[in-house]
Amino acid sequence: MTPEQNDLMCRVEGGAPMGRVMRQVWLPACMSEEIAEPDSAPVRVRLLGENMVAFRDTSGRVGILDEQCPHRRASLYYGRNEGCGLRCLYHGWKFDVDGNAVDMSSEPAGAKLRESMRTRAYPVQESGGFVWVWMGDPAAPAPFMPPVWSAAPDERIAIVKMHAACNWAQVLEGAIDSAHSSSLHSTNMPTATDVSGSTATDSQWLRPSADKSPRLQVDRTPYGFRYAAIRTPIRDPGTQDYIRTTLYIAPFTVMIPPTDRYKLIQMLVPIDDENCMFYWIAWHETQGISAQAWRSFCGAVPGEDVDPVTFEKVRNARNNYLQDRAAMKAGDFTGIYGIPAQDMAMWESMGPLADRSEDRLGSSDKAIFEFRKLALSMASAAAEGRVPNLPGFTARDAPSFEQLVPKTVDWRDVGKPAA
Known part of the structure; x- marks a missing residue:
């Protein structure tokens, strides 16, 4: 890729074409649990370089407003959430979830300004443990499609949230890179002779293959693409293949192969050009994993592994991700705790926005190559004023899977x- 193509694919701020692509879909703004209670503290939301604030009002309705008060640009994040509105501390102006000014205490009762004052409010939906926001044309939001995991009961949906100090596209390329798991995550995903598929324990995912160089086959789909990573299994290698399929659901979602206990999906959501939010959802309609157990397994427990407000990592580049070289000598492959932190060390080490002109792709990078082609085509269409078609993933589409075939x-x- 040229540096110009790299910028076209990656940058999302302002009027950047890829930012326009992102505005054609509903974006996860925060987890519902972050604003669980009516009149609880608001939370900051930053997406595509724009600052917003999310809150749940007295009646339980969720709103997302421009963070800056339209009066004098003070932050509404510090505001009082009370009486079905968010009140700015500076002069007491209060706005409801629709952006209407319902009180302007510093203005006289008959002031004409009271009649028209409002702030920008974004269309909002709540589903599957998330608050979703529409940042495109406010007059014509796309129909909201509940996420595939919302079919599971709330108690069988577990979410990890973690800040990544790098561009969203290099995180997404990690999510669709099946080959890296056999090396980077080999301690967490070891080979086992007595399993027939990915078997989850409390601390590992056991696999029936030691093959570190999968053969990749990629097929385009209406929602993006689907690919298979084909490995040689330990048992019956002459008659069987160990196949793991991954789905790229444009523009920022990846459904990775499941385990025997839960299904898995990741969303790599752009905060701005050099930061993104990493969400990893584990769910199952009848089995599943608790939120606490999932976060502990991933090394992503709020208040222990990540900041409970910003979701910035305890294990980060400043402290070398707390890498333990003694543990490496004792057999731990990376010396870094948790699959997400292992990934973050790789993604963030590429720089805040990776220079892909220096990449040397191999045969195991077919999915990376396909993503870059597709992302460039979407961004190019947006740059030319054409709205790319992003139909999303539905129950009619084949899900990801992993099994001996x-x-x-x-x-x-x-x-x-089933038909």
């Missing part, structure tokens, strides 16, 4: 939903 079976035919 006879060599005579085409991976494209595995995991299809």
